[in-house]
Amino acid sequence: MNNGERNRWARAGLSRLMEPNDLTALALVAVAGAEEAFRLVTGHTGPAPAAEQQAVAELLADGSASKAEHRLDAGLQRWRPRAADCAPARDLETMRRLGGGLLVPEDPGWPEQFDALGLSAPLCLWWRGRTGPESLPGFRDLMAVVGSRDATEYGRHVTAELAASVVASGVTVVSGGAYGIDARAHETALSVGSRDLGASGPATPGAPDECLAPRTIAVMAGGLDRFYPAGNEELLRRVAADGALIAEVAPGTAPTRWRFLQRNRLIAALCAATVVVEARWRSGALTTARRAAEMGREVGAVPGSVFSANSAGCHRLLREGSAVAVTDAAEALELLGESRAHAEQATSGAAAREHASTRPHDGLDIQDLLLLDALPVRTASTPDKLATVAGLGIGAVLGGLSRLEDRGLARRVGQGWQRGGN
Amino acid sequence: MNNGERNRWARAGLSRLMEPNDLTALALVAVAGAEEAFRLVTGHTGPAPAAEQQAVAELLADGSASKAEHRLDAGLQRWRPRAADCAPARDLETMRRLGGGLLVPEDPGWPEQFDALGLSAPLCLWWRGRTGPESLPGFRDLMAVVGSRDATEYGRHVTAELAASVVASGVTVVSGGAYGIDARAHETALSVGSRDLGASGPATPGAPDECLAPRTIAVMAGGLDRFYPAGNEELLRRVAADGALIAEVAPGTAPTRWRFLQRNRLIAALCAATVVVEARWRSGALTTARRAAEMGREVGAVPGSVFSANSAGCHRLLREGSAVAVTDAAEALELLGESRAHAEQATSGAAAREHASTRPHDGLDIQDLLLLDALPVRTASTPDKLATVAGLGIGAVLGGLSRLEDRGLARRVGQGWQRGGN
Numbered sequence: 001m002n003n004g005e006r007n008r009w010a011r012a013g014l015s016r017l018m019e020p021n022d023l024t025a026l027a028l029v030a031v032a033g034a035e036e037a038f039r040l041v042t043g044h045t046g047p048a049p050a051a052e053q054q055a056v057a058e059l060l061a062d063g064s065a066s067k068a069e070h071r072l073d074a075g076l077q078r079w080r081p082r083a084a085d086c087a088p089a090r091d092l093e094t095m096r097r098l099g100g101g102l103l104v105p106e107d108p109g110w111p112e113q114f115d116a117l118g119l120s121a122p123l124c125l126w127w128r129g130r131t132g133p134e135s136l137p138g139f140r141d142l143m144a145v146v147g148s149r150d151a152t153e154y155g156r157h158v159t160a161e162l163a164a165s166v167v168a169s170g171v172t173v174v175s176g177g178a179y180g181i182d183a184r185a186h187e188t189a190l191s192v193g194s195r196d197l198g199a200s201g202p203a204t205p206g207a208p209d210e211c212l213a214p215r216t217i218a219v220m221a222g223g224l225d226r227f228y229p230a231g232n233e234e235l236l237r238r239v240a241a242d243g244a245l246i247a248e249v250a251p252g253t254a255p256t257r258w259r260f261l262q263r264n265r266l267i268a269a270l271c272a273a274t275v276v277v278e279a280r281w282r283s284g285a286l287t288t289a290r291r292a293a294e295m296g297r298e299v300g301a302v303p304g305s306v307f308s309a310n311s312a313g314c315h316r317l318l319r320e321g322s323a324v325a326v327t328d329a330a331e332a333l334e335l336l337g338e339s340r341a342h343a344e345q346a347t348s349g350a351a352a353r354e355h356a357s358t359r360p361h362d363g364l365d366i367q368d369l370l371l372l373d374a375l376p377v378r379t380a381s382t383p384d385k386l387a388t389v390a391g392l393g394i395g396a397v398l399g400g401l402s403r404l405e406d407r408g409l410a411r412r413v414g415q416g417w418q419r420g421g422n
Numbered sequence: 423m424n425n426g427e428r429n430r431w432a433r434a435g436l437s438r439l440m441e442p443n444d445l446t447a448l449a450l451v452a453v454a455g456a457e458e459a460f461r462l463v464t465g466h467t468g469p470a471p472a473a474e475q476q477a478v479a480e481l482l483a484d485g486s487a488s489k490a491e492h493r494l495d496a497g498l499q500r501w502r503p504r505a506a507d508c509a510p511a512r513d514l515e516t517m518r519r520l521g522g523g524l525l526v527p528e529d530p531g532w533p534e535q536f537d538a539l540g541l542s543a544p545l546c547l548w549w550r551g552r553t554g555p556e557s558l559p560g561f562r563d564l565m566a567v568v569g570s571r572d573a574t575e576y577g578r579h580v581t582a583e584l585a586a587s588v589v590a591s592g593v594t595v596v597s598g599g600a601y602g603i604d605a606r607a608h609e610t611a612l613s614v615g616s617r618d619l620g621a622s623g624p625a626t627p628g629a630p631d632e633c634l635a636p637r638t639i640a641v642m643a644g645g646l647d648r649f650y651p652a653g654n655e656e657l658l659r660r661v662a663a664d665g666a667l668i669a670e671v672a673p674g675t676a677p678t679r680w681r682f683l684q685r686n687r688l689i690a691a692l693c694a695a696t697v698v699v700e701a702r703w704r705s706g707a708l709t710t711a712r713r714a715a716e717m718g719r720e721v722g723a724v725p726g727s728v729f730s731a732n733s734a735g736c737h738r739l740l741r742e743g744s745a746v747a748v749t750d751a752a753e754a755l756e757l758l759g760e761s762r763a764h765a766e767q768a769t770s771g772a773a774a775r776e777h778a779s780t781r782p783h784d785g786l787d788i789q790d791l792l793l794l795d796a797l798p799v800r801t802a803s804t805p806d807k808l809a810t811v812a813g814l815g816i817g818a819v820l821g822g823l824s825r826l827e828d829r830g831l832a833r834r835v836g837q838g839w840q841r842g843g844n
Binding site: 017018019022074077078079081082084085154157158256257258302303304305306307311312314315318319324325327328331361366369370372373374384387388391392393394395396 | 439440441444496499500501503504507576579580678679680724725726727728729733734736737740741746747749750753783788791792794795796806809810813814815816817818
């Protein structure tokens with residue numbers, strides 16, 4: 001086994017022994033390396049070497065040595081009971097059999113954007129999908145679409161519209177595989193045929209369909225050997241077959257509240273933009289959004305009825321300034337950068353259509369607007385009378401009438417003028 | 423006629439001769455005074471004195487003297503044709519008969535907040551209402567509630583909830599008297615009985631009901647001798663009887679597009695906060711909101727369905743940062759200042775209720791949360807096994823179990839533990 005393999009093996013093992021985002025664990029790996037950390041947890045039962053205790057303490061910015069000893073010892077107490085169940089070879093083989101594997105930070109396909117997590121970056125990523133992790137899309141091509149489990153019809157509808165347009169522009173939809181908004185996001189993304197994928201899409205020209213980046217990625221809180229929640233099994237099986245599943249925990253690990261919470265930080269870090277479609281006042285989706293905002297990622301929230309408890313979390317994000325309002329796919333894509341937004345302009349919704357429409361009196365100056373208001377609709381009026389009614393000089397009236405006539409807003413009737421048909 | 427009366431008379435006359443926010447007119451009044459401006463427009467037909475032309479030009483920051491001459495002359499051309507119809511005594515008498523009058527900047531009740539408009543401040547305010555302009559509420563007690571004419575059921579519902587709570591906290595609801603949101607705002611405000619008015623309300627303790635500040639004020643684009651639009655006649659008659667109507671134009675003046683636009687600046691300047699309930703992508707309500715924001719007033723926008731064209735303008739304000747999201751009356755009142763928001767906390771909606779509710783596991787530290795996740799629901803587990811499953815040391819497990827037991831989250835079953843009933 002070479003160095004790279006030993007590191008992979010050690011990280012696979014540690015991902016079973018240590019909870020996600022266990023900072024003491026991550027500090028130990030940062031200080032001593034994955035292999036030494038793995039040896040320390042699994043190899044013997046004595047206390048950790050003093051030098052490592054000190055270095056871990058310093059990394060955790062935790063001044064006192066006695067406290068540090070306590071922390072690393074407490075960590076060993078947490079990790080060691082699980083060592084009996086630790087079998088990296090078995091876990092790696094399980095994932096290989098399921099058409100997956102392990103990605104470690106030293107691999108070329110490792111998402112560099114996890115650096116934004118600092119010490120909280122994951123030890124490794126277990127994956128499962130149609131293609132290997134080398135086809136993970138670039139940072140700017142990843143958009144998280146997340147929200148409530150108990151989504152409303154409104155939320156599901158918005159999610160479907162967003163996800164379909166976003167995928168059609170070549171962006172991968174990332175979510176958490178849960179019921180509700182997550183499920184609808186994955187489902188819709190899978191339903192976008194490769195023929196719908198735009199020119200800016202993930203296809204390399206001439207490359208076979210198999211090289212396409214996944215349309216959707218589910219970031220899971222538990223091990224990838226099972227599909228959780230059970231009601232999404234069929235959907236997640238399709239995500240695994242056509243998109244990708246990733247997790248930082250080893251196969252066989254059950255999803256827990258803590259792991260869901262920590263999974264959210266991975267979604268936030270992985271994607272350049274996160275859009276919350278529906279969320280209650282307290283919702284895991286808000287954690288994801290806030291962590292994303294803290295890391296300087298773009299965050300959008302979809303507004304909804306003020307009477308819907310499922311939009312209360314979105315409005316909360318808007319009010320606290322963690323998110324901008326996103327009302328259609330074009331605005332979601334804007335979060336990924338201007339260029340992409342322009343490419344997608346055609347798919348924009350009602351707002352853009354209304355925006356584009358102009359009214360006959362747009363661009364008139366104040367005097368012509370006053371004149372237009374003074375023009376009678378049914379009878380006709382003389383320029384002198386118009387001057388009085390509009391409060392304009394006679395020169396302004398005569399010039400204005402000709403400009404309004406050009407736009408079809410005024411028309412001559414004998415010696416007088418009336419409102420035009422436009 | 424004393425000085426004050428002559429000034430009142432002149433402003434009454436000028437408000438008929440000059441369009442709202444005619445900057446040349448306002449500059450002339452600023453330079454020469456209302457009486458001299460009135461004399462100049464109505465008294466003779468020659469050009470304006472050179473000194474005044476120069477001063478008006480300077481006030482308008484318009485360097486060249488020839489241009490200035492042109493502007494003031496153009497102004498005289500606009501204003502003089504209307505002089506024949508100008509009869510301040512008649513207009514003042516009309517309004518007196520209708521139970522109203524004229525407020526000028528020199529009067530004690532003049533809203534000082536109009537200073538924020540600079541040169542664009544109105545020449546005078548015609549009013550009509552149950553009480554005189556001396557009972558106009560203070561700046562911080564005025565909230566504009568505005569929006570689309572073609573309001574949806576959603577918009578009407580939100581307006582009614584907002585207006586009722588806002589008035590019940592002693593704040594006056596200001597709007598434009600139009601169909602849709604405006605009408606619903608006035609209507610609801612009038613329906614709040616004086617017994618519903620809170621302690622922070624406008625009533626002076628012991629004072630008779632007649633001294634109450636108006637519950638609602640309609641700022642009109644046309645003269646106050648008629649009610650426009652016709653379909654709101656009955657409502658506006660009630661606003662006049664129980665609240666107040668104000669306008670900067672003289673009685674007999676028809677509302678026009680220009681006057682509607684300028685009326686919006688008065689609403690924006692008058693109120694400490696403006697809330698847009700519903701607005702299309704292009705809507706007069708957006709003008710009001712943007713002018714309010716420019717003047718440093720607080721602006722709120724009510725979110726709604728992204729599929730509703732009537733919420734597109736509100737979402738536009740949120741996206742451009744001109745407004746904050748407002749989802750209930752408490753958030754609207756927050757715009758008027760913290761103290762008022764706290765007084766009103768009890769009326770807050772779903773968000774606050776969800777906010778206040780706590781969950782049994784709130785406040786648990788990470789280790790106890792991990793332990794809670796590890797506790798089986800139906801069977802029982804030993805502390806040793808819990809240590810392995812939760813990834814915790816045995817000490818942390820024993821301490822944690824007792825803390826969870828205190829909260830009803832864990833309970834002892836023989837030698838083992840399981841999830842508590844809470």
